[in-house]
Amino acid sequence: MIGKRLGRFEIRQKLGAGGMGEVYLAFDTQLERHVAIKVLRPEILSDPAAKTRFLREARTVAALSHPNIATLYDAGEADGRPYLAMEYVQGRSLKDEIAGLDPRRALDYTLQIAAALEHAHHRGVVHRDLKPANVMVGGEGAVKLLDFGLAKLVAADEETRTGLTVPGTFIGTLAYAPPEVLAGREADFCGDIYSFGVMLYEMACGALPFAGLEGVRLVSAILQGEAPPVGCRNPAVDPGLGRLIERAMAARPENRPASAGELLAALRGLASGAVPAASASAAAPVLAVLEFENISGDPAADWLGTGLAETLTADLKKVSQVRVVSRERVQQAQRRLAAAGSLAQIGSELGARWIVTGSFQRAGHRLRITPRLLEASSGETLATAKVDGNWEDIFELQDRVVHALLEALEVDLDSGARRRIASPETRQLEAYEHYAQGRQKYYEFGKGALEEARRHYERAVELDPNYALAYSGLGATHAMRFIHRTDPDDLSRARGCLERALELDPELGEPYTYLCYVHMRQGNAEESLKAGHRGVERQPDLLQAPYFLGSAYLVFGELGVDYFQRAVKYLLDATHVEPRWGFAWANLGWIAIQAGDYDQAEHFLSRGLELERGGEAFGSFVGTEMLLGGAWLRRRDWDQASRWYDQAIQRLAAVDHMYRETVLALSACGIGDARLRQGDLSGASAEYRRAWRTIKEFPRMMGGERAHTRALAALATTYAAQGDSARGREMAEEAAERLDRLFRQPQSWVWEAATPQLCHCLAAALLRLGDSQGALDLLARAVEKGWRDAGWLEADPELSGLRQQPRFRELVETVRRLPPIRF
DSSP states (O other), X not given: OTTOEETTEEEEEEEEEETTEEXXXXXXXXXXXXXXXXXXXXXXXXXXXXXXXXXXXXXXXXXXXXXXXXXXXXXXXXXXXXXXXXXXXXXXXXXXXXXXXOXXXXXXXXXXXXXXXXXXXXXXXXXXXXXXXXXXXXXXXXEEEOSTTHXXXXXXXXXXXXXXXXXXXXXXXXXXXXXXXXXXXXXXXXXXHHHHHHHHHHHHHSSOTTTTOOHHHHHHHHHHTOOOOHHHHOTTSOHHHHHHHHHHTOSSGGXXXXXXXXXXXXXXXXXXXXXXXXXXXXXXXXXXXXXOEEOSSOGGGTHHHHHHXXXXXXXXXXXXXXXXXXXXXHHHHHHHTTTTOOHHHHHHHHTOSEEEEEEEEEETTEEEEEEEEEXXXXXXXXXXXXXXXXXXXXXXXXXXXXXXXXXXXXXXXXXXXXXXXXXXXXXXXXXXXXXXXXHHHHTTOOHHHHXXXXXXXXXXXXXXXXXXXXXXXXXXXXXXXXXXXXXXXXXXXXXXXXXXXXXXXXXXXXHHHHHHHHXXXXXXXXXXXXXXXXXXXXXXXXXXXXXXXXXXXHHTGGGOTTHHHHHHHHHHHHHHHOTTBHHHHHHHHHHHHHTTOHHHHHHHHHHHXXXXXXXXXXXXXTTHHHHHHHHHHHTTOHHHHHHHHHHHHHHGGGOOOTTHHHHHHHHHHHHHHHHHHTTOHXXXXXXXXXXXXXXXHOTTSTTHHHHHHHHHHHHHHHHHHTTOHHHHHHHHHHHHHHHHHHTTOXXXXXXXXXXHHHHHHXXXXXHHTTOHHHHHHHHHHHHHTTOOOHHHHHHOGGGGGGTTSHHHHHHHHHHHTSOOOOO
């Protein structure tokens, strides 16, 4: 094959061979990059139906986009040979490292693999062949999982869909095979968790769980689950980790962690020194409560469907033996899968083993609630009940529903739990109705819907001044209103409501999460981060909990050298909770740009853009093209940068979005920056003026002061370049005054106008005005405030006049010595 071509791929070197074919290093002549080509054995896909299914499944796998998964670029056939073109990953396989792994590095690897697994499972893709040989480790410990879904791609023959072929062989590796697959069932998410558990066992103990057994004896041991306990093989292994591995390797799928997300959370708990919740209650059922259906024929009672789901979720969370998915995540899953989503899909996405749903019917003063408990994977109804009573006794009826569900799950309550459930959040029926209607509107997240939510919440707390959940909802609503109103009064009101909610019910998690955001926008770094961590601890599956905490570390990045790294951690956590959350991908992309890792930035931003253009994004971010423009600007591809900035502007022509004007102004500045570096001074000046006019027209835009500072500094540069030094100096002085105020206001942070970027922009203006020392002072301030991109600092043509100065070289080296940000 060496020297031959498969389509557009030129074969360069053989990398290895296996049971399914051979792997080669190849060059993609169209995109000019190296790829790994896996040439499959022709007999694997010997009939047209198999080939069609192969290509369909390949497209599903190719949709995966995660930093710990090697990307599948293409699948096709050339000269009668089916092939897969994949990302070429340099490094060594985990199989080659596994014997000498120290515990800390092993835990790091497992966290990365678990994150990749959760990402794929969220998208319905099962690996089916997890083993150390399919994990590559890069030079800095970055893990890439290979061959995702490949076992399914090649299991084309319906008679061998389980992966079994002839006795003693199957598509995969026997030592890592789940018992249910060996028993004839098709591999699924639970099987991946088992295989991952075997890998964890091997890393912890230095040997496979059934080492020394082969063939029929090995199959028998796997089916019976006869692995020696982890502690017996290696007494030094943390007991919590040992229990987690043994759960993952449980012979019965229902006794394993319910999802890759649960497994990842437990591993993170071990990494942080905390006791993982999963190991504390291994058999705790994971429930998701869906809204109840109104079968009364009266739309005026629709609100009760939301109210029942909210109340049941809140009450069930008070029971330590049960784990309950947050209402927000349930709402998001139901919205996305409303058209054709089955209970199995909803349960899989949420990591829920059981689904609670049902209906209610009101007839005059009588009310019947019919709850149902279903198994998510099969949709089978495990229990149902009928709870009848008077409309005025709704709170007592809800308690009876909770007890019926717990009885079906065989959960015994202690007296403390019974008291907590019996104490309703409010006894005012009308207040409860307004709270439920407020929640319905809040989950829509539109500007008008937020106003309706605010009115309902205000009425709820007016009717019941001790209604903690209503205060929490009202505080969250005011916090979100600030984004499009930028009225500080919204932050003050939000803070008051959220603190009142915690006074009334200190066990709530939501108020801490939104207090994190409020304190961030008010500039209270310590309070913001403290509240954010409390929010993550109390309600880790509430999307905003890790997102706001990650954003707070990003905004206050100048306060700690490791803050950007912490921001990355929690923003990635947010993408695990909700992979379609566009803002998290945007923030990760922005951090990668600032770190000088433009390829990684493009990876994150392309993921966000794919979701937005496909209509799948939740919380759509309209500035992704703008950030891609910034990445290409720093690559010094001025034309490509301009195209991306222009796409951002064109996209916003007919869009009503809270960040619309901010992105318009900063994108115009970006085009101006590209024109300036191309020598087109008049074109640059026109774009900077376009940005300045937008800022003047919309003075209340988010980050307006920062955008104004950037436009002024940029205009100062063009005036100086065109010979009008007096006007340039005047604008530079005004920009400097504004920047001095912004040094004390990190909370006003906005993309592409962060403090280090503004220092860089103004430094370029001062250099054009002949003030090289002033420019160096500003660049030193940029480094002090968190500048991390040594490459752009050194390569920007606007700073070429400083490159030979010793102080400039010192600044570059200072940035290079900073610890790298890992993604």
